[in-house]
Amino acid sequence: MLPKGHLVDVATGHGKFAVAARDLGWQVTAFDARTVRFPDESGIDFVQADVRDFVFPESATAVSILGLLYHLELPAVRDLLARTSHLPTILDTHVAIHADDVVDGVAGRQFWENQERPTASVGNAHSFWPTELELTKLLLEAGYASIWRHVPSHRPDRTFWLCLPSGAPRLDQWEAFVDASTLDEDDLFARVRKRTSRPTTSHADALALQAEEGPSADRMAELEARLASKERELAALRVSHERLAGHPAVKVLRRVRQLRR
Numbered sequence: 222m223l224p225k226g227h228l229v230d231v232a233t234g235h236g237k238f239a240v241a242a243r244d245l246g247w248q249v250t251a252f253d254a255r256t257v258r259f260p261d262e263s264g265i266d267f268v269q270a271d272v273r274d275f276v277f278p279e280s281a282t283a284v285s286i287l288g289l290l291y292h293l294e295l296p297a298v299r300d301l302l303a304r305t306s307h308l309p310t311i312l313d314t315h316v317a318i319h320a321d322d323v324v325d326g327v328a329g330r331q332f333w334e335n336q337e338r339p340t341a342s343v344g345n346a347h348s349f350w351p352t353e354l355e356l357t358k359l360l361l362e363a364g365y366a367s368i369w370r371h372v373p374s375h376r377p378d379r380t381f382w383l384c385l386p387s388g389a390p391r392l393d394q395w396e397a398f399v400d401a402s403t404l405d406e407d408d409l410f411a412r413v414r415k416r417t418s419r420p421t422t423s424h425a426d427a428l429a430l431q432a433e434e435g436p437s438a439d440r441m442a443e444l445e446a447r448l449a450s451k452e453r454e455l456a457a458l459r460v461s462h463e464r465l466a467g468h469p470a471v472k473v474l475r476r477v478r479q480l481r482r
């Protein structure tokens with residue numbers, strides 16, 4: 222798909238992706254903060270390093286970040302993406318389906334790391350999962366020019382993303398999720414909202430249920446809690462939308478629309 226070159230496999234773990242890339246003829250540098258799962262393989266430059274300190278080699282032509290982003294806190298995510306956005310990047314990560322927190326203006330959820338697992342984060346006790354919309358914005362802000370999302374996703378909250386710097390080719394089998402040059406904020410917002418929203422339990426529904434079935438106090442408490450969570454989710458989405466509206470690409474788009482009128 223991409224021309225063969227020098228791949229840096231970030232947080233390689235058991236190194237299966239690094240080995241597959243080597244077998245396809247790539248030069249591979251693979252690093253991880255833990256060495257316990259490094260395979261005994263030749264032809265790959267395995268390095269022990271924390272993602273916060275790793276210096277990407279100038280000869281790198283592509284990056285894979287598989288299963289790491291959702292183990293990091295938001296500043297480390299931003300910092301990593303800023304250092305990789307000049308290179309085609311294959312990403313595999315979870316996103317928050319329901320935003321119940323806003324960190325530094327980004328909607329998502331906190332994830333508590335089980336540090337006893339060899340796949341957990343190193344250096345942070347909890348991590349932050351942005352929503353799909355927020356992940357998209359983080360990628361754009363980092364400097365990627367187009368973002369491709371693999372469909373179907375292999376889990377409702379997880380798929381592969383291909384993040385390309387400007388000038389990279391368009392690819393078959395990938396849904397062009399966001400292209401900074403043609404970004405339509407309303408369309409993006411509508412698509413993401415559709416994907417992430419559940420049926421709403423409104424006050425009216427809850428009252429109707431109460432009238433018909435006389436639900437228990439527990440049931441009412443559950444409905445109220447769901448409603449409150451829905452309201453928090455909507456508030457977080459609103460914050461997301463406002464942040465997107467401030468993105469430079471969106472401002473340019475708006476100006477172009479005004480000029481066309």
Ligand SMILES: C[S@@+](CC[C@H](N)C(=O)[O-])C[C@H]1O[C@@H](n2cnc3c(N)ncnc32)[C@H](O)[C@@H]1O
Binds near residue numbers: 231238287340342
């Ligand atoms: C879920 S595993 C993913 C492994 C592999 N990339 C894969 O796709 O199967 C997460 C990996 O991130 C590594 N890791 C966690 N925090 C890290 C950090 N701060 N710097 C570098 N690697 C880290 C862990 O040691 C673990 O190997």
